[in-house]
């Protein structure tokens with residue numbers, strides 16, 4: 001059996017982690033958990049409110065704590081936030097406790113997806129359209145050193161969830 005029965009979906013903001021995670025969980029008959037939603041429930045406020053009122057470092061502390069609180073769950077697909085792997089040894093933790101799966105998109109693909117949903121994301125909400133692409137390029141180049149350590153790296157655009165399912169099953173030996 002592969003580590004514990006958990007799959008972590010990793011990737012930049014806007015890469016479709018929750019959508020892919022939900023589909024995969026449903027095909028596997030596993031539970032789906034959205035880490036950002038659990039953070040909001042724990043804090044009793046939205047992610048933009050946490051960033052505004054308490055600051056990013058407080059958000060990162062809660063994120064690491066909630067991630068570890070999910071440890072007892074089995075047969076669960078967890079979609080993480082774009083920054084999750086990059087703070088507080090979270091990537092190390094996820095590699096040790098489940099199967100990690102990086103949904104990879106190019107900066108251009110991310111930009112066209114994120115331009116529609118900037119407002120709900122504190123790190124990019126104040127960027128103009130002209131600044132968005134260079135922000136993504138820089139941030140992604142920085143973050144890929146964590147993302148690239150994932151057990152499975154898969155293209156996020158045109159994702160075939162049934163193929164992904166077979167890949168995951170063979171990795172998990174189920």
Ligand code: S3P
Nearest residue numbers: 012013014036081082083121122
């Ligand atoms: C963040 C991504 C967000 C959320 C928070 C910080 C990041 O999640 O966790 O706004 O640092 O990239 P999504 O990747 O689901 O947008």
